[in-house]
Amino acid sequence: MKTLLLTGATGFLGGAALEKLLKDNQGVNYLILVRAENVQQGLNRIRANMEKFNINKTTLDKLTPENILLGDLSEPTHFLSDTRINTVTHVVNCAAVASFGNNPLIWKVNVEGTLAFAQRMAQVKGLKRFLHVGTAMSCAPEPGSLVAESAEFEETAEHLVEYTRSKSTIEQLMRQSCPQLPLVIARPSIVVGHTRLGCQPSSSIFWVFSMALMLRKFMCSLQDNIDVIPVDYCADALVMLLNCETLDNDVYHISAGEESSVSFADIDRAIAAALEKPPVGDHYAQVSYEALLQMRRQLKDIFGPCNERLMLKAMRLYGSFAMLNVRFSNEKILKLGMPKPPRFTDYIACCVQSTRGLSIPQQMVVDFK
Numbered sequence: 001m002k003t004l005l006l007t008g009a010t011g012f013l014g015g016a017a018l019e020k021l022l023k024d025n026q027g028v029n030y031l032i033l034v035r036a037e038n039v040q041q042g043l044n045r046i047r048a049n050m051e052k053f054n055i056n057k058t059t060l061d062k063l064t065p066e067n068i069l070l071g072d073l074s075e076p077t078h079f080l081s082d083t084r085i086n087t088v089t090h091v092v093n094c095a096a097v098a099s100f101g102n103n104p105l106i107w108k109v110n111v112e113g114t115l116a117f118a119q120r121m122a123q124v125k126g127l128k129r130f131l132h133v134g135t136a137m138s139c140a141p142e143p144g145s146l147v148a149e150s151a152e153f154e155e156t157a158e159h160l161v162e163y164t165r166s167k168s169t170i171e172q173l174m175r176q177s178c179p180q181l182p183l184v185i186a187r188p189s190i191v192v193g194h195t196r197l198g199c200q201p202s203s204s205i206f207w208v209f210s211m212a213l214m215l216r217k218f219m220c221s222l223q224d225n226i227d228v229i230p231v232d233y234c235a236d237a238l239v240m241l242l243n244c245e246t247l248d249n250d251v252y253h254i255s256a257g258e259e260s261s262v263s264f265a266d267i268d269r270a271i272a273a274a275l276e277k278p279p280v281g282d283h284y285a286q287v288s289y290e291a292l293l294q295m296r297r298q299l300k301d302i303f304g305p306c307n308e309r310l311m312l313k314a315m316r317l318y319g320s321f322a323m324l325n326v327r328f329s330n331e332k333i334l335k336l337g338m339p340k341p342p343r344f345t346d347y348i349a350c351c352v353q354s355t356r357g358l359s360i361p362q363q364m365v366v367d368f369k
């Protein structure tokens with residue numbers, strides 16, 4: 001029987017992975033890393049997140065206080081001395097500061113704490129797999145490209161945000177300093193919504209598309225493509241990578257790839273159909289960030305009460321990613337037996353439905369922690 005140490009289960013991807021594992025009813029002993037004052041509070045935090053996935057009570061009751069490992073990756077020494085860690089056979093490491101903002105903990109958690117965790121796990125004799133969740137964007141991709149998985153990173157690569165730099169650095173450090181770690185890296189592309197629940201588990205990133213269409217202008221062209229997957233597909237792929245006894249590779253994209261990526265024009269049409277409105281279409285203009293800056297005074301009229309500085313910062317950061325027009329090859333994970341991912345536009349109506357009544361500033365809070 002597996003003893004699984006899961007991190008990040010109060011978050012979007014880790015929550016979806018835990019829901020999938022609990023629902024599959026696989027024989028797993030869970031040890032779940034949570035930040036909390038005490039074990040009961042930790043369990044309550046996990047339960048609250050599972051409820052966002054509509055998990056039923058009987059399934060939820062499988063988790064008990066014994067499954068909780070209290071700990072914080074910014075101060076890992078304490079939880080790393082817990083002797084239960086010596087019995088762990090599998091790790092799924094979803095925890096990270098996943099923010100495009102200037103969170104001062106990005107480096108401490110995503111690099112220093114994660115490295116200490118990996119080094120500790122490398123000493124666990126029975127450990128069979130350490131599945132680390134990276135990000136496809138950590139390779140600082142060339143605009144317009146179809147990116148293949150590679151363990152090599154360009155030293156001089158320019159990162160748009162500190163977050164992707166931290167994610168690229170930790171992958172390299174784990175490889176260098178933990179050669180005995182049974183490391184497999186999953187690199188999801190852009191995770192938006194859930195195929196049935198839309199943005200109920202998290203409104204992360206969905207607001208960017210709504211924001212651009214409300215502005216009728218943004219930094220990308222409507223012809224640009226974007227590689228988006230739903231969180232439930234991502235969770236299915238993570239569980240597959242966890243359970244496969246042998247893997248031919250140690251880096252896997254979890255992505256839409258060339259076939260299932262969509263253009264911003266497709267997204268415009270699908271959102272319009274869900275809202276029963278005409279698409280923005282020809283009224284849309286591709287503009288520079290400077291042009292968006294000049295709209296500063298109109299932002300409150302368009303979006304309601306908002307922090308103008310934060311809105312502009314969001315436009316600059318997410319606009320730069322939207323302009324990349326990259327897709328991430330998903331050949332390897334498809335070869336492993338994963339079905340093709342659904343297109344973003346196939347389930348976008350659920351995302352629209354689940355964010356009705358929420359303003360853009362309310363939806364974007366999750367991405368600026």
Ligand SMILES: NC(=O)c1ccc[n+]([C@@H]2O[C@H](COP(=O)([O-])OP(=O)(O)OC[C@H]3O[C@@H](n4cnc5c(N)ncnc54)[C@H](OP(=O)(O)O)[C@@H]3O)[C@@H](O)[C@H]2O)c1
Nearest residue numbers: 008009010011012013035072073074095096098135188191
């Ligand atoms: N979302 C995407 O589009 C996407 C795409 C590619 C890759 N990824 C990767 O997927 C992983 C999860 O991202 P997400 O979108 O699920 O983010 P998220 O919703 O913000 O969840 C982050 C998780 O990490 C935990 N965490 C943060 N700081 C911690 C600390 N100091 N100690 C222990 N746990 C800590 C959080 O716990 P608290 O609840 O206590 O804060 C939460 O459970 C990240 O590694 C991210 O790089 C995400």
